Amino acid sequence: MKAGLRQSMAWLHSWSGLLVCWVLLLVFCAGTASYFKDEITLWMQPELHRPAATPVSSAEAASRAVAFLQHNAADSPRWLIDLPDERNPAVQVRWMRPPGAAASGIGGGRGRFESRTLDPATGAFLQQVRDTRGGEFLYRLHFDLYFMQAIWARWIVGFCAMFMLVAILSGVITHRRIFQDFFTFRPRKGQRSWLDAHNATAVLALPFHLMITYTGLVTLMFMYMPWGIQTAYKGSQQAFFNDAFGRAPQAKPSGQAAPLAPVAPLVEQAARHWDGAQPGRIDITLPGDTNATIRVSRGAGKSLSSDEPSMRFDGVTGALVATVGDTPTAASQTRGVMVGLHEAHFAGPLLRALFFLSGLAGCAMVATGALLWGVKTRQGQARALAAGARQSFGLRLVDALNIGAIAGLPIAFAAYFWANRLLPVSMAQRPDAEIHAFFIAWATAAVLAQLRPTRGMWRAQLWGGALMLAAIPVLNAATTDTHLGVTLLQGQGPAAVAGFDLTVLALGIALGAAAYILGRRSKARTPARRAARADDSGLQDGDAKGVA
Amino acid sequence: MGLSQTGRYRLSVVSRVVAAIGGGYVLASVATGLLAVLLPLPPAEAVMTATLLSFSLYACAVLWVFAAGSALRAWTGVAVPAIVFGALLAALRSAS
Numbered sequence: 001m002k003a004g005l006r007q008s009m010a011w012l013h014s015w016s017g018l019l020v021c022w023v024l025l026l027v028f029c030a031g032t033a034s035y036f037k038d039e040i041t042l043w044m045q046p047e048l049h050r051p052a053a054t055p056v057s058s059a060e061a062a063s064r065a066v067a068f069l070q071h072n073a074a075d076s077p078r079w080l081i082d083l084p085d086e087r088n089p090a091v092q093v094r095w096m097r098p099p100g101a102a103a104s105g106i107g108g109g110r111g112r113f114e115s116r117t118l119d120p121a122t123g124a125f126l127q128q129v130r131d132t133r134g135g136e137f138l139y140r141l142h143f144d145l146y147f148m149q150a151i152w153a154r155w156i157v158g159f160c161a162m163f164m165l166v167a168i169l170s171g172v173i174t175h176r177r178i179f180q181d182f183f184t185f186r187p188r189k190g191q192r193s194w195l196d197a198h199n200a201t202a203v204l205a206l207p208f209h210l211m212i213t214y215t216g217l218v219t220l221m222f223m224y225m226p227w228g229i230q231t232a233y234k235g236s237q238q239a240f241f242n243d244a245f246g247r248a249p250q251a252k253p254s255g256q257a258a259p260l261a262p263v264a265p266l267v268e269q270a271a272r273h274w275d276g277a278q279p280g281r282i283d284i285t286l287p288g289d290t291n292a293t294i295r296v297s298r299g300a301g302k303s304l305s306s307d308e309p310s311m312r313f314d315g316v317t318g319a320l321v322a323t324v325g326d327t328p329t330a331a332s333q334t335r336g337v338m339v340g341l342h343e344a345h346f347a348g349p350l351l352r353a354l355f356f357l358s359g360l361a362g363c364a365m366v367a368t369g370a371l372l373w374g375v376k377t378r379q380g381q382a383r384a385l386a387a388g389a390r391q392s393f394g395l396r397l398v399d400a401l402n403i404g405a406i407a408g409l410p411i412a413f414a415a416y417f418w419a420n421r422l423l424p425v426s427m428a429q430r431p432d433a434e435i436h437a438f439f440i441a442w443a444t445a446a447v448l449a450q451l452r453p454t455r456g457m458w459r460a461q462l463w464g465g466a467l468m469l470a471a472i473p474v475l476n477a478a479t480t481d482t483h484l485g486v487t488l489l490q491g492q493g494p495a496a497v498a499g500f501d502l503t504v505l506a507l508g509i510a511l512g513a514a515a516y517i518l519g520r521r522s523k524a525r526t527p528a529r530r531a532a533r534a535d536d537s538g539l540q541d542g543d544a545k546g547v548a
Numbered sequence: 549m550g551l552s553q554t555g556r557y558r559l560s561v562v563s564r565v566v567a568a569i570g571g572g573y574v575l576a577s578v579a580t581g582l583l584a585v586l587l588p589l590p591p592a593e594a595v596m597t598a599t600l601l602s603f604s605l606y607a608c609a610v611l612w613v614f615a616a617g618s619a620l621r622a623w624t625g626v627a628v629p630a631i632v633f634g635a636l637l638a639a640l641r642s643a644s
Contacts, residue, residue, distance in 0.1 A: 005615055012614040165603065166610045217603045225602045227577040228584030228595040231637065244592035331589070331596035
């Protein structure tokens with residue numbers, strides 16, 4: 001490449017980073033938000049902000065959910081029940097539509113699954129709860145993207161993650177003074193300041209960045225790298241998964257009806273087996289058939305690993321068939337912990353907040369890296385630009401994409417939350433409308449940025465995002481009765497709702513500060529630039545000054 | 549061939565990009581496939597270990613391609629181990 005390892009790694013770092021940075025920024029932003037997926041969903045369903053007065057046991061909630069499913073989904077081949085926990089007060093039931101059945105269009109189900117939110121105390125469908133995909137949309141967005149088949153999206157995201165891994169490794173190799181640079185920040189020095197900011201956010205959370213990138217690849221590794229299964233299992237994924245994860249071979253319906261065993265005793269039996277840890281999910285296949293099975297999995301958060309142990313019962317007699325995952329083997333435990341680290345289901349509120357902050361540092365790292373490329377290239381063209389030449393096509397494109405991605409994404413996120421509160425509660429296809437608000441806002445920002453990629457556009461969009469985010473607590477106060485005055489001052493209502501309001505407020509203030517500083521700096525610069533034009537001494541232009 | 553300096557440079561970059569993305573993936577795949585059958589572990593564990601390691605192999609291959617002195621060296625460093633591993637894998641398969 002270029003002479004010397006460090007130079008060639010610097011080249012690799014800037015190009016592998018630049019080519020995928022906008023997709024990565026989306027993945028990082030949506031992924032960071034996903035740490036609070038349940039809390040976001042709760043905020044987006046204000047009808048659930050008043051929890052049931054009497055807490056309900058898992059066993060009770062489970063048998064009520066089964067009763068609901070027996071009534072509403074008797075002909076379905078598979079039921080899934082997510083039991084309530086500290087982070088999620090409601091019961092979520094999903095069932096697979098029998099072949100040929102049409103989607104009902106309510107409840108925000110996806111693919112072949114229908115979905116409903118139930119009251120854990122009564123087992124009734126919470127009809128008054130607004131339909132929304134909530135945090136689940138942001139979670140899916142970070143690896144399934146949108147407007148395309150999930151399989152393609154996953155390959156694209158995996159490709160970008162691989163670029164990211166290479167960018168991180170080459171970035172570390174390029175770095176001569178990684179420790180000193182971490183303590184270096186030289187503000188108001190153009191390119192050098194962006195470099196320092198990029199270094200600080202990258203090095204500060206480097207273990208996190210490396211971990212999140214690698215473990216992200218691991219979550220989908222059998223799709224990206226199926227060749228081990230190919231050679232050792234002759235390509236049979238099914239055989240491998242049965243072997244590695246104790247999955248039962250898929251049962252065929254016998255066609256003979258038999259009543260389902262009561263689930264409450266099984267839930268209690270499982271909780272006793274796990275020393276009191278509550279079950280989180282119940283997976284029932286072929287309900288009402290003599291070949292029915294009931295699988296009870298432990299709730300997330302009791303261990304670092306994402307592979308929760310489970311118990312499989314005969315669906316008719318209720319007899320225990322197998323326990324899975326009580327003593328995981330070394331390699332599968334390693335994989336489980338890597339996926340677990342990525343998802344952070346084990347993290348309590350404080351640790352979760354740290355993960356969130358590290359994720360924000362990741363967003364900042366990607367954003368400053370993208371900006372740095374533009375600043376560096378502009379400096380290379382400074383002489384020509386000062387002489388009145390137009391900026392190159394590449395520079396203009398990168399500038400515009402940077403505005404659309406960095407300043408535009410917060411607008412899109414805010415639009416999603418605004419739509420959640422402002423759209424009529426009983427509107428048809430409501431979840432889709434919220435998601436469209438996200439993409440319409442983002443597309444508007446991106447197109448405007450392409451039309452006028454200027455400092456003024458940066459300021460306008462940053463202010464836009466700042467106001468839209470910072471005003472969300474006000475919006476929440478105007479549309480619900482669980483606003484900050486209640487959740488924070490009176491300490492009533494879910495703490496998660498207060499946390500959400502405060503977080504978007506803080507993010508809005510941070511964006512506003514960025515917009516304010518940008519405005520002050522360009523005001524201070526205008527006379528200097530005029531002077532520079534007058535005496536035609538090329539390198540007076542702001543960003544180049546620091547390096548000159 | 550009257551390729552200019554820039555033309556040759558661009559060609560070398562394209563060649564390395566192909567070696568890194570395509571060649572690196574092939575190398576990582578073959579190594580994963582080989583490790584999955586060679587590691588002295590139960591089959592599911594061997595597959596899991598090999599697959600977990602595959603992304604670091606891939607990343608190392610990419611770094612090598614861009615660190616190597618010439619595009620030819622870069623290609624050799626990716627192709628030779630891939631061919632050796634591939635031959636070993638084929639031999640093991642026909643033996644079993």
